[in-house]
Amino acid sequence: MASPPVAVVDALNALLEAEQGSVFRFMGEGSPYLSRATADVRRPLQQMVEANRRHVMGLASMIQALRGVPMPRPVRTEEQYLAFLSLKFLLPKLVDEKMLILQRYDNALRRIPDAPPEVLGLLRRHQEECRAQLETLKKAAEDVIAASRSSAASGGTPRKRGG
Secondary structure, eight states, X not given: OOOOOHHHHHHHHHHHHHHHTSGGGGOOTTOHHHHHSOHHHXXXXXXXXXXXXXXXXXXXXXHHHTTOOOOOOOOOGGXXXXXXXXHHHXXXXXXXXXXXXXXXXXXXXXXXXXXXXXXXXXXXXXXHHHHHHHHHHHHHHHHHHHHHHHHHHHTSOOOOOOO
């Protein structure tokens, strides 16, 4: 593969930084968000965590294949405090974050339309996966909020479903 323009490697590194800085990176197996969620919410969130890891690895590999250097992002220490948030609060934040990352993929594809086909293919696959995840997150957020309202209206505490 011939050396790509610097703009391609820069765009890939910007996406790598965004994926590495994602809250999804901090939502692993022992995450309180996942353990408190119903199975219907937990399963897609876990899949998004795994997708985030794949995106990071795919972007870093592509940068290296283009003879660039992946620029790792330092961990944001403020994420440690997210463990104290409720799922009802967190899901809309995840929707916002997914919308932002999707916008970054859209912008990158507009910035580097002449990138090698394998780069464009990778970015389009990630973009489509992000779109599907965004719809899943929106539905999960609506469901959690609706369940919370229903529980508040009945005067009880929400029942834990699915584990």
